[in-house]
Amino acid sequence: MKTLQLKAGKDKAVKQHHPWVFSGALETIKQTPDQGEIVRLINSKNEFLAYGYFNKLSKIAVRAIEWVEELEVDDQWWKGKIKASIDRRQNLLTSTDTNSFRLIYSEADGLPGLIVDKYADYLVMQVLTVGTEVRKQLIASYLFELLKPTGIYERSDATARSLEGLKASNGLLIGKEPQEFTEITENGLKFVVNIADGQKSGYFLDQRNTRKRVSDYANGLNVLDCFCYAGGFTLNARKAGAKSVTSVDSSALAIDMVRRNHQANGIDYSENELVKGDSNATLRRFQEENRNFDLIILDPPKLAPSRSAVDRALRAYKDLNLQALKILKSGGLLATFSCSGGVELNMLKQAVAWAALDAGKEVQFIEQFGHPEDHPILASFPESEYLKGVMCRIV
Incomplete structure (x- = not known):
């Protein structure tokens, strides 16, 4: 096994079990390991730190995977x-x-x-x-x-x-x-998943618990589900007794899946409630049509793929929530989310606060959402946290 040495003062994160070792933290490599080869990491004092696998093409040169020296990574x-x-x-x-x-x-x-x-x-x-x-x-x-x-x-x-x-x-x-x-089952509901061509790995499993929790508010309400994809929030809201649900997504495949998922569960729906279109543009069109809703769900795709994109993303989150607040009834509820790892919960709440100010509305944060148990957040790797959301009420 090849040994790679870290520069003096660059071993703190590894000692704390953070798995990323950047190329700049390594001393000059005398014998370059093969791609993916398991290597032994030591500090500047030649003390063992961890085992990991190597990549000469990535800024993250080593991904540490084992901190017990006696264990063989076979x-x-x-x-x-x-x-x-x-x-x-x-x-x-x-x-x-x-x-x-x-x-x-x-x-x-x-x-x-x-x-x-x-x-x-x-x-x-x-x-x-x-x-x-x-x-x-x-x-x-x-x-x-x-x-x-x-x-x-x-x-x-x-x-x-x-x-x-x-x-x-x-x-x-x-x-x-x-x-x-x-066909899969989630929260007692049936959904069809396109494994080969659907978004991510076919479906958004990380919102399972949140879909159920948001639906607890939906009984008797007129609901708008933006960026609905396969209709996870939509179907949970209908099951919970929503008066109506309007589902919006720019993807024809997504709208077809929402249709299929209604049919799979034997739930009636109106074709007029399935809107193929950009969610931002649809929110603005609903303003022009003087349409209002009791509960609006905003679950957009990742708007900040990197730290450098956070400021731009926050402006986009602010505008999106502003358009939603404009068509939300007094006393209405807004469930709004971010799946951008670089956008922290307090940043999302600030974007909503700015949106409420511009909309001339007073908003309460009444509940916060995060990862389900199958998407754990490792204490030594805070980057594993990306999903956050809040339930807001107009007062």
């Missing part, structure tokens, strides 16, 4: 880490009303760059780092052995792969090809 180590992550989801694996959730959440589960989502009897893998790329068939074989899914499909098409020097990679790894739509 094939059985990988199997043990995968099994441990699965075991932590036993409450979800035995659930009777939800069969789809995240099994492995990258650094937060000690496996940087590996995301595995369960959709009924299928698993979807996202492989985002070189260290997991060179072992993805091994990882897939262990997942298949442990869970016996119908198939394991790879959806490694995130832009983060390019930062690792990797190209997009999609396709079947083990088992049977998924059909165009796979």
